[in-house]
Amino acid sequence: MAVSPARPISSRRLRAGWRTRLFAYLLVAPVVLLIVGLVAYPFLFAIWVSFTDMVVGSVGQFVGFKNFQYLAGTATFWSAIWNTVTIVLVSDVLKLGLGLGLALLVHQHLPGRGLFRSFLMLPWAMPAFVAFLTWRVLYQPIGGGFNLILTQTGIHNGIIDFLGQRSTAMASVIAASVWRGFPFWFVSILAALQSVPRELHEAAIVDGANTWQRFWNVTLPGIMPVIIVTTLLSSIWTANGFEHVWLLTAGGPSDATMVFPVLAYYGMQTQRIGEAAAVSVYMLPVLGILVIFATSLMMRREE
């Protein structure tokens, strides 16, 4: 059967009768039921609680926007906004670069690529708390892995306090977070690269396209849906991510790395669930818009 970019078969076929639609709904039912069943209540609970003064063990009373006002009055809150946005944006860009670059490298028919692929997934091979505790130790001023390398190779002879200074704390947290998170991008993009039909590449070569043109016109459009989804999910996870900041700096020094989830955690530690919930609810509109925007992008690309 010849391969040609055929006209898509008329969508009449797809919008067939109620049976097909029922089938479609049935296929999607388990996922929806499970998620809505288990997450809807906690999600709505969290929103409700943010408007109460709930403390562990008691139901709490409705207090309107009091929690939100209290939070907006603290300097920590504003640091958190700035820091969360910074971490998400910078991490995303770095992870995209690393993930895409490495995936392209490993996509080639290099001998030993299987090994490279497996190694590059290793930042995931341990629970998050182990990974970030290790990074904390590596960042230690005296005797930490990084300082050891710097002194022993003669690159820098003093002690760098990576986590204790405002100037280096944020970069250090981002570095650790990118290390932990780039495999997600790497694996997703690699799988997407593998799914772009070779025929399209070959057709492009026949048409005289060079490597860059092939990448831009064949590869990139082919993997774009996956990139969109990956960006969306990674951004949400980084924004909601807790361990990477908590275990390295706990939001310090002097709120230099304070982010929303850590702020929420402080609320939980004082048992004031209302406040903790309010922190998360502050993030919801932004994240919600992100979801709607990205999913629209995905759905529109089908046309």
Place this chain on the structure above:
Amino acid sequence: MTEARNPHGWTRRRVLATAASGVALAATSGFPMPAIAQSKKLTYWGGLIFSEEANALLTDTIMAWGAANGVETEVVMINQNETVQKVSAAVSSNTMPDALDVGLDLLLLLSRQGVFSTVDDLYKKIGDAHGGWFEGTDSATDTSAVAGGRTGIPFGVNGNLLLRRKDLLEPAGFAEAPKTWEELVTQAMAVNKSPVSGLGLALSSVGDANVQVNVLQSYGGRIADDAGKMVTIKSEATRTYLTWLKDAWDKGLFSPGSTSWDGAGDNQAYLSGQAAFIANPGSVGIAAKKDDPELFEASAFSPLPAGPMGQVSPITPQTRAITAASPMQDEAKALIEHLAQPEFMNAYFNVAIYGPVLKAQEKLQAFDGSNSILVGLLGLAQNGTAPAAPDVYNAAWADLSSNFVIPKMCQRVVVDGWDFDRAMDEAQTQGQAIYDKY
């Protein structure tokens, strides 16, 4: 649902697949049975501490008691780092144990919600049987104001002691522990040479850094007034304290990294031989004794130094409490009474890092002087100050501590270079915002 389509293989396949996963699920979990009437079992959540022997001792003793008294018991050891989360979840979902070990903060908080039963009779009984309770413990654990009675039976106290490298300090001419914070700085200066830092005191947003609150108080500074409502952080006394802090910082005495340490930071610095003084409740001593005897021999414990206005050395009592909703009230009380017996407590003290709570315990073999950590803890139990003293220990105080307002003030001064007034103002405003919530 399946009649609407008639492809050949899939109905069978689908049924098989569902059955397979169902069996897998059932097999892996021991499929949960519908609830039966609650059997007579006493569930106890013990506080998991550093010492494995202590943990095993507690578990075994409780199980033995259960066997001897015909009560089925189950002991679950809860990691102290996660107690807050587990207890919060348990309270919310009504899955609390019958009795549990709980620290003072959580006890107060939950007593306010009526989670625990009042046990004044048991408290008096145990006190009378063992020479009475220590002052500090007695006043600290009095929950009558919030719960209409006492809810926690103390079993041990811990708190910070000053740990020092006597092998470094004695050659420098300092055979005695520093008695004041000024003396501490002097001694630290004498030994402050890379890789050793004089002061391994945390200034980060972590529990260890709340020692700075005690330093502040020993200089006469107060978080709030005597009513526990108006925040008084900004004051001349606080200024004097900040002067001490900035001075020590500028002399390079604080360990690098202390501004973002986690709870283990100061201990790691000491165990790596990189700090001359740290504040520690004894855990480092035990670790050193086991893994680095050389370091243990080179160390000594002493009480926290005092400031111009006196010594502030808070004790944290650990208590046992009974869940109000539990049907095993009498059994739980009997168990707790049993756990207060000298035989068990002596064995426990010997392998844990708690100080005594009952006066009769002073005479236990554990505190006879052979173990320097325990001697220090005994001193703490006898002379230590109540948790927030001289401030009022209320929920607002706990909130302020959990938000690390004072350590943050320190960070503003040493990390961001703010002048004292600006830093004090910020702490004052934030503190008042917190106190206003209550």
Place this chain on the structure above:
Amino acid sequence: MTPAVATASTQRRYVMGRVVSYALLILAVLMVLFPIYWMAITSLKLPREIYRVPSLWPKTFTLDNFEKLLADGSFLLAIRNSLIVSTVVTLISVTISSFAAYSMVRFRYRFRGVIGRLILFAYLTPGSLLFIPLSIVMAQLRLGNSLVGLVLVYLTFSLPLSTWLLQGYFRGVPRELEEQGMIDGLSRFGALIRIVLPLSAPGIAAVAIFTFTGAWNELLFALVLITSDSQRTAPLALNYLITSDVLPWGPLMAGAVISSVPLMVLYFVAQRFMVAGMTEGGVKG
């Protein structure tokens, strides 16, 4: 077909390209592996040396940490529990998210967009807030302290990811192939199973990797829901090594090394499915 003529400069560029690729890859692998290397050597050091003599190579090698950890068998039990939970979650998740993704890609129906967005809302609230209401729900379902409960919770968090990613991969499979298959007598469902899934093998492999890893490494919910030793998962067992503010680095790193082995096996196996060219075979006839 590329013309077989290779000029000298093309060949040189080709070799240069290879050299650069290898250099970059090796650099990346070194940077990725350094923390893992540190974990591994820490697990082989004596506690005193870990603190007192920090170095890039152990002065004394010891297997003490591993022995201490494996002594009573409870750690291995935790690994077994993790294996069970992660495998079940992955199997179920891949299955039902394939169904859902297929539905959302191939069909048009009114609530498609809403459903798609709805399932993503599972990620919008951080775990540190969700754990309380979730534990209430689990208690009411009587699934607290059981592996089944964990499976359910983990499914909730893996499904949105799997569904959306698989949508991305399924879109890459040409519709003509399914049409052809249905003309040849397959049902819709059969087309999904026999045509779409095999052609999306790289995507399935990726989703399996993510789901398994996520379930394997999860700590917070396991911590809150599991109370008895026998039901502990590997991260929980590791977490329990930390009992005070002095961290047991030796056993902790040893435990991390041991519990990373199943994951490494998974990665090595799964990445073999990420092979281009699956689409070729399907198109021809």
